Amino acid sequence: MxxxxxxxxxxxxxxxxxxxxxxxxxxxxxxxxxxxxxxxxxxxxxxxxxxxxxxxxxxxxxxxxxxxxxxxxxxxxxxxxxxxxxxxxxxxxxxxxxxxxxxxHRFCGACGAPTVPRSGAIVRHCSNEACRREHFPRVSPVVIVAVERGDEILLGRSPHFPPGVYSVLAGFVDAGESAEDAAHREIFEETALSIRDLRYFASQPWPFPHSLMLGFQATYAGGDIVCAPGEIEDAAFFRVDRLPATFRFRQTLSSWLIRDFCRRHGHDFPDRG
Ligand SMILES: [Zn+2]
CATH class of the missing domain: 3.90.79.20 (Nucleoside Triphosphate Pyrophosphohydrolase)
Incomplete structure (x- = not known):
């Protein structure tokens, strides 16, 4: 217990x-x-x-x-x-x-009363007898999508990235939205591109603070890149042998996606140690 x-x-x-x-x-x-x-x-x-x-x-x-x-x-x-x-x-x-x-979750979001932990489970319940609502940990799903066009991959950078660093594009799943719809919407909102052949790749818990990253691969379907103001500073298709700097951590879903793309096109993922 x-x-x-x-x-x-x-x-x-x-x-x-x-x-x-x-x-x-x-x-x-x-x-x-x-x-x-x-x-x-x-x-x-x-x-x-x-x-x-x-x-x-x-x-x-x-x-x-x-x-x-x-x-x-x-x-x-x-x-x-x-x-x-x-x-x-x-x-x-x-x-x-x-x-x-x-x-x-020290206080109940429904009635404002203090919550108390329950022994033997990861749950806090409301101390108000008229409420008794249970509060469990929740995860926030995020889609992260590697869009490919032949031997090119779509990478972008947001204003808060370190200088020169690019990554695959990602965004939160909205309430009531499927992960697939979120992938199409995020890519369109951030770059004005449409995609097709969306394929699930892998997932990764991302505890900063409580996300679940859902990785997809997709194929470019049409459009010209228009970056969402304030959200995407730059985005472009990069050839497999001319990738820009990416985040240095290797054990992240974005790295796995880029490495898989490189592997299928006969290139080593550049190790930026
Ligand atoms: Zn309550």
């Missing part, structure tokens, strides 16, 4: 420790996720959530207050994407998303 936060004793636990402080997480001596006895055992009892298992050990998630007197090494979680195995990335995503949900 999962521990109830207010009865939890940190010192007794043994597992993987996903300790978040602000936007950073605690790193172990090897630069990965700390494993073993609780690295926070010297602190007074903190709320701890059990968020599944990894390699047979429980995963614990802790939201460390900024003022907590703890001097460990912290780092940006997305920098771990390339060093963790796939199952570790999944555990990290779950821990971060559950912590974000737990922070953001």
């Amino acid at each position: 999962n521990p109830t936060p207010d009865t939890w004793q940190l010192a007794a636990a043994h597992g993987w420790w996903f300790v978040q402080r602000g936007r950073e997480i605690l790193l172990g001596g090897d630069g990965g996720i700390p494993r073993g006895v609780c690295p926070l055992a010297d602190l007074d009892a903190l709320p701890v959530l059990q968020v599944g298992e990894l390699d047979g050990l429980p995963c614990y998630a802790v939201d460390l207050p900024p003022a907590a007197p703890f001097g460990g090494f912290f780092g940006e979680p997305r920098k771990l994407l390339d060093s963790l195995p796939a199952r570790g990335r999944g555990a990290l995503a779950r821990a971060l998303e559950v912590l974000e949900w737990d922070r953001a």
Whole structure:
């Protein structure tokens, strides 16, 4: 059974420790996720959530207050994407998303009363007897689409990207919309292009803060590129042997899409380390 936060004793636990402080997480001596006895055992009892298992050990998630007197090494979680195995990335995503949900659902969105966690499940329920609404973590689906035209791929950059960096285009799925409709709409809104032959490729949890990326491949169907003002600074079709700079992380869905495109056209994905 999962521990109830207010009865939890940190010192007794043994597992993987996903300790978040602000936007950073605690790193172990090897630069990965700390494993073993609780690295926070010297602190007074903190709320701890059990968020599944990894390699047979429980995963614990802790939201460390900024003022907590703890001097460990912290780092940006997305920098771990390339060093963790796939199952570790999944555990990290779950821990971060559950912590974000737990922070953001202390009060009921329907009636405003405080919520309380339920032991043994990732759910908070409303303390108002007349309401009793249950609040579960939610994910926000995002479509990310690699549009191809022969040996070219459509890449764009938004104004907040680092200088010179391009990526495949992406956008949130609207309420009541299918992922397929969202893919057609996003590409049209961002570039005025139409696409065809939409094919599902892969998905990836993206816990910044709680997205699920749904990757598609598609074929250019028509139109001339017109970038959406304020959203897309530049977009173009790039030949497989003349790709621009892309984000350096390799274990992301955008990298997988670009790498798959390169592989099918006989080119190595440029490693930008
Ligand atoms: Zn309520």
